[in-house]
Structures are given as structure tokens and as C-alpha cells.
Amino acid sequence: MSTQIRTVTVLGAGVLGSQIAYQSAFKGFAVTVYDIDDDALAVARRRFDTLVATYTAEVPGGEEGAATALERLALTTDLSQAAAEADLIIEAIPEVLDLKRQTYGKLAALAPAKTIFATNSSTLLPSDLKDSTGRPDRFLALHFANRIWASNIAEVMGTAETDPKVFREVVAFAEAIGMVPIEIHKEKAGYVLNTLLVPFLRAALELVAGGYAEPGDVDNTWRIGTGAPVGPFQIYDVIGLRTPYNIMVHGDEEAQQLATWLKTNYIDKGKLGLESGQGFYKYM
Amino acid sequence: MSTQIRTVTVLGAGVLGSQIAYQSAFKGFAVTVYDIDDDALAVARRRFDTLVATYTAEVPGGEEGAATALERLALTTDLSQAAAEADLIIEAIPEVLDLKRQTYGKLAALAPAKTIFATNSSTLLPSDLKDSTGRPDRFLALHFANRIWASNIAEVMGTAETDPKVFREVVAFAEAIGMVPIEIHKEKAGYVLNTLLVPFLRAALELVAGGYAEPGDVDNTWRIGTGAPVGPFQIYDVIGLRTPYNIMVHGDEEAQQLATWLKTNYIDKGKLGLESGQGFYKYM
Known part of the structure; x- marks a missing residue:
């Protein structure tokens, strides 16, 4: 590994946070996982057990390494402890601006000066958060995709204030945990993947909603x-129909009409996509 | 075959016209190929020879059937003869509105009342042409993709005046020549494929042109x-950069800026895509 990063903390053990933490541990990093209470950590433990099974079955090297990766994961509800030793903190808490800003405000005081902060936010730009970090030069976005072991891209996107050395360090870390780093040179809402997916999915929906x-x-x-x-x-069915609905309902007039169509014809009928057993297709 | 169509005429033996004609013959139809002069037909013969080689190598059943398909192809420069016996005329002449209208005007007089007319136009809507056919109820679009033997979709799109029986007949014909018919219920510029591709390719170009x-x-x-x-x-490189350029240069202001960027940075430098050896990637 050409990265200087050795210890990683992941804040938030939701679906993606737990995948980021586990993938990093699987690749040899010491990872601290923070969540708000013991119930959240109990859920996290179950997610990790599921990931062990998935990696054992699906990921090269998983048969040997999936279980031992657990030994490199430490769980805590103590933010101070989570921040104390981290070379890199990856924040994957809920997409609520004030919550994220408050959390970065606390981290600013708790983490050592060396610590790099990275947000996994899908919907906020790093510049929405940078002032609350107290270290905008050591802050950027590091954005993962669901099913990180298979969909192994990591979009790296700083603000104008991000130190280029920090950017390169995080790119190297992404490679070290088995990701293909996607370097984004300027802030862009939606990064690369959603910049491509959103108009593509919208055009498809226009064809069907328009008859x-x-x-x-x-x-x-x-x-x-x-x-x-x-x-x-x-793709709609895999993502789940509520996510594109939530994007379109905040869009232009035509997007709002498409959102309404999606709600009336699918979401209100319980057709939410693959997870609900039916979306545009049936899965039972 | 559940189609009533037995004899097919293809007007225009360009890249796609020759593929449509050959695929139809390969699937057992008697096909008349019309083009404007003997030089055009000589080019067509060379295209058919290339298709025999391609089908022999790549297409199931090609080893046995590719050469004998040629026996079902008749070439002519006589429009009257081309139209006289056709159950279906597929028009694949250049994308020039007046030329197409004139051609349909002639066909209206030359073809028997039974003949169905189908345009392969990518850029014109069938309603732009229907009045010149003299038989708008027996006229629609039947749109193929390049490399018809592999990319075997046929988009079927009528006008409000197209007889539903004619629509179904052409869908059945498309199936009979090995296509997956894509039924489009109302006129849509770009059909399905380009309705998806255009905004997708544009979003990708915005990411790169925007730095x-x-x-x-x-x-x-x-x-x-x-x-x-x-x-x-x-995909840009395979399509060739001039086609998306020509679409964007007629678009909104932002699309025109993207077109200019594509021209300055690629087209003017001879980077036209795969066929020129370089586009966004190098192929030498």
C-alpha cells in the first residue's frame, strides 16, 4: 500500500457505512466503527456477520479472510475514542445537513490535526460542510456505491480548499482498499455516477409515463x-423507486410530474422495486 | 412466420439498407434492392459479399445459409420494377426530407394498393412523410440499428393514421426476420434508443467538457x-463523434457549447472516433 493511512474510523454503521468499514478491515486496515448507541451497534454487528457470509461466498480471498477481517473492527459509541487515533475519518451518517455540521464541529475538537475527514454524502457537496470541519484543507468527499465489494468505485471530490496532497492520499487509500478511484476535479452534485444515471433514468421514465x-x-x-x-x-427496481422519486420531486416542473406519476402508479400501490417484491417487474 | 408479408423491397443500399435487405433474405424472404444507379448497386454487391463473410463467421446458421441468402436478393435501378410486387417497401434512402417526399410520391403511383411503406429514418418522424405516401394508413417507421445481426432491435412507430393491423403486420415481419420488435405507441423523435442515449451521452460530455x-x-x-x-x-467512439456533434449543434445553447467543444478538441484534430483510429481513445 502506498497510502500513509493506517487507522480508519467510519462514522455511522448503516448499509453503506458498514460496507466501507468491513471492506477496509478486509483489506487489512484497523477500523473503528462509531454509531450513536448500543442498539445501532447491535445492528452493525449483524450487518458485519452478513458481510462475512457474502465475502466468503462471493469475494476473491473471502474464504480465507472474511472472518478474520472482523478482528480488525472495533465498535464504539464514544465519539472521542473514535476520533482520537484516526488517520482518516469517513463520515457516513444520515443525510441531514445540520446533523453533519454538528458532527464535524465535534470532530474538529476531538480529532488530532493529522486526521483527514471524508464525507460519503450522496446529496450534499463538500463545500456545504467544509466550514464546520475546522480543517477545510484536510476535508473532501469520498463516495462509495452500494455493494462495495462488487461495485468498487470510490468517487473522490474535494473543494477548492482541499490540499492536493490530501486528495492524492485519499485516492491512494481508495486503491489500497480495492476501489477504482474516480478523481473528480471540481465539485459536481451527483458526482459522476449519478450525473449519468439521473438523466438516463429520467428519459426512460418519460417514455413510459408519456405512453x-x-x-x-x-x-x-x-x-x-x-x-x-x-x-x-x-435499475429503477434495484435502486428502489423512492430514491428517484425523492430526487425528481425536488426537480423542475416536468420532473415533478414524473414523480407524481411514479407515486400514483407504483409507490402508492406498494410497488417499490426489488425489495418489495414488485416494481416495474414482479420478483415473486 | 406469422407474417403475411412475402416479398420485400429495400430502397437504398447504404450501410443499413444493405443490412436490412441481407438480413431479410437470410431469413428466407425474397428481397428486391433498389438504388439509383449501377455504381450504387456495385457498392451494394460488395457490401453483400462482406455480409456473407460476417454472417458465416458470426451468426448462428450463417455457415449453411449466408451464401444462399444472396440468391434471394435481386438488385435493380428501376423503381417501377422494385415497387411492382412488394408486400412491404422499407425505405432507407438519405435523410433528406424533400428527397424522401419525392420518392414516396413516386411510390404512391407505382406500388399496388396492398403495399405497406416503412421508413427507416432516424431523424424524421413518420408524420413528416405520411402525406406524400398517398396511403398514410399503410405507412409507419421501422427503424433498425447498425450491425443488425447483433443489435437486433426494430423500433416500430406509426402515426395517428397508421392502421393498427398494418402496425401488427410489421411487428410480425420484424420478428420473422429475427428482430426484437420495440413497439412505440406514439410518435417520439429519437424512438426509444436515442431518447435514452442522447441525454446519457450529453451528461457524460458535460462532465468532461466542464473539467x-x-x-x-x-x-x-x-x-x-x-x-x-x-x-x-x-459509445461515442463507436458511433463516431460527428453524429452527436450534428445533433448537439442544433440543440439548446448549452448543447451548442458542447458541440463547439467537441469540434475544437476532437473533430478538428481528426479525432472522429474508432473509424479514424482515435477519438476519446486511441485504437492504433
Whole structure:
């Protein structure tokens, strides 16, 4: 590993936070996982057990390394302890601006000067948060995708104040934990992946909501026309329909109409995507 | 075959016209190919020879059937003869509105009442052409993709005047020649595939032209994040950069700026995509 980072703290052991923590431990890092109370940590432990099973079955090296990765994970509800020794703190707490700002305000006092702060926020820009960190030069976004072991991209995006050395250090860390780092040179809402996905999914929904074509035909067209394994409506079902709904309902007038259509025809009927057993397709 | 169509005429033996004609013959139809002069037909013959080689190598059943498909192809420069017996005429002549209207005007007189007319136009709507056909109820769009033997979608799109029986007949024909028919219920510029591709490719170009990310990183993100075999800049290179340029240069102000960026940084430097040996990637 060419990274100087040795100890990593992950704040928030939700779906993605637990994956980030586990993947880092699996790749040999000492990882401290912070969440707000013992109940949250109990949920985290169950997530880690599931990840051991998944990595054992699906990930190269998992049969040997998946269980021992647990030994490199320490769980705590003490923010002071979580911050004390970290070379890098990856923040993956809920997407609430004030909560994140308060947390960075506390970290600013608790973490040593060396510590790099990275936010995994999908919807906020790092510049929304940088002033609360007390160290904007050592702060940036490090954005992961769900199913980190398979969808192994890490989008790295600083603000104008991020030290280029810190940026490179985090890129090296991303590589060290098995990610393909995606370097974003300037702040961009949605990073790269969602900048591509959002208009693509919207165009697909316009075709169906507008009565032009059926979801299955749209997906067939994309799969056959581009060789992709899945079409846009299969992607909707995997993501879950509420996430694109929440994006579109805050968009322009046309996007709001699409959001309403999605709500009326799918969400209100309990068709939320793969997890609910039905979305644009049935999965039972 | 559940289609009533037996004899097919293809007007225009360009890249796609020759593929449509050959694929139809390969699947057992008697096909007449019309082009404007003997030089055009000589080019067409060479295209058919290339297709025989491609189908022999790549297409199931090609080893037995690719050469004999040629026996079902008749070439002519006589429009009257081309139209006389056709159950279906597929028009794949250049994308020039007046030329297409004139051609349909002639066909209206030359073809028997039974003949269905289908345009392969990518950029015109069937309603731009229907009045010149003299038979708007027997006219629609049947739109193919390049490399028809692999990218086997056929987008079927009528006008409000297209007889639903004719629509279904053409859907059945598309299936009979090995296509996956994509039924489009109302006119839509760009059909399904380009309705998805255009905003997707534009969003990718915005990331690179805006200085946010490099083409290789954008492609990595899409491939890893969605499992697709190729990213947007690989698609640009395959399509060739002049086609998206020509679409964007007629778009809104932002699209025009992207077109200018593409021209200055790539097209003016001879980087036209795969066919020129270099586009966003090098191929030599």
C-alpha cells in the first residue's frame, strides 16, 4: 500500500457505512466503527456477520479472510475514542445537513490535526460542510456505491480548499482498499455516477409515463442496443423507486410530474422495486 | 412466420439498407434492392459479399445459409420494377426530407394498393412523410440499428393514421426476420434508443467538457457502477463523434457549447472516433 493511512474510523454503521468499514478491515486496515448507541451497534454487528457470509461466498480471498477481517473492527459509541487515533475519518451518517455540521464541529475538537475527514454524502457537496470541519484543507468527499465489494468505485471530490496532497492520499487509500478511484476535479452534485444515471433514468421514465413504450420494451432496447446487462427499469427496481422519486420531486416542473406519476402508479400501490417484491417487474 | 408479408423491397443500399435487405433474405424472404444507379448497386454487391463473410463467421446458421441468402436478393435501378410486387417497401434512402417526399410520391403511383411503406429514418418522424405516401394508413417507421445481426432491435412507430393491423403486420415481419420488435405507441423523435442515449451521452460530455472528470474515469464509473460492457465515451467512439456533434449543434445553447467543444478538441484534430483510429481513445 502506498497510502500513509493506517487507522480508519467510519462514522455511522448503516448499509453503506458498514460496507466501507468491513471492506477496509478486509483489506487489512484497523477500523473503528462509531454509531450513536448500543442498539445501532447491535445492528452493525449483524450487518458485519452478513458481510462475512457474502465475502466468503462471493469475494476473491473471502474464504480465507472474511472472518478474520472482523478482528480488525472495533465498535464504539464514544465519539472521542473514535476520533482520537484516526488517520482518516469517513463520515457516513444520515443525510441531514445540520446533523453533519454538528458532527464535524465535534470532530474538529476531538480529532488530532493529522486526521483527514471524508464525507460519503450522496446529496450534499463538500463545500456545504467544509466550514464546520475546522480543517477545510484536510476535508473532501469520498463516495462509495452500494455493494462495495462488487461495485468498487470510490468517487473522490474535494473543494477548492482541499490540499492536493490530501486528495492524492485519499485516492491512494481508495486503491489500497480495492476501489477504482474516480478523481473528480471540481465539485459536481451527483458526482459522476449519478450525473449519468439521473438523466438516463429520467428519459426512460418519460417514455413510459408519456405512453410511448412499455418498460420491458425500453429495457430490451437498451440491453440489445448497447450490450448492457440491465435496462433502466431494472435499475429503477434495484435502486428502489423512492430514491428517484425523492430526487425528481425536488426537480423542475416536468420532473415533478414524473414523480407524481411514479407515486400514483407504483409507490402508492406498494410497488417499490426489488425489495418489495414488485416494481416495474414482479420478483415473486 | 406469422407474417403475411412475402416479398420485400429495400430502397437504398447504404450501410443499413444493405443490412436490412441481407438480413431479410437470410431469413428466407425474397428481397428486391433498389438504388439509383449501377455504381450504387456495385457498392451494394460488395457490401453483400462482406455480409456473407460476417454472417458465416458470426451468426448462428450463417455457415449453411449466408451464401444462399444472396440468391434471394435481386438488385435493380428501376423503381417501377422494385415497387411492382412488394408486400412491404422499407425505405432507407438519405435523410433528406424533400428527397424522401419525392420518392414516396413516386411510390404512391407505382406500388399496388396492398403495399405497406416503412421508413427507416432516424431523424424524421413518420408524420413528416405520411402525406406524400398517398396511403398514410399503410405507412409507419421501422427503424433498425447498425450491425443488425447483433443489435437486433426494430423500433416500430406509426402515426395517428397508421392502421393498427398494418402496425401488427410489421411487428410480425420484424420478428420473422429475427428482430426484437420495440413497439412505440406514439410518435417520439429519437424512438426509444436515442431518447435514452442522447441525454446519457450529453451528461457524460458535460462532465468532461466542464473539467470535472476524464473520459476514462467516467467510463470506469459507468462500467463498474452498472455492469455495462462499455462506458459513454466508448459509445461515442463507436458511433463516431460527428453524429452527436450534428445533433448537439442544433440543440439548446448549452448543447451548442458542447458541440463547439467537441469540434475544437476532437473533430478538428481528426479525432472522429474508432473509424479514424482515435477519438476519446486511441485504437492504433
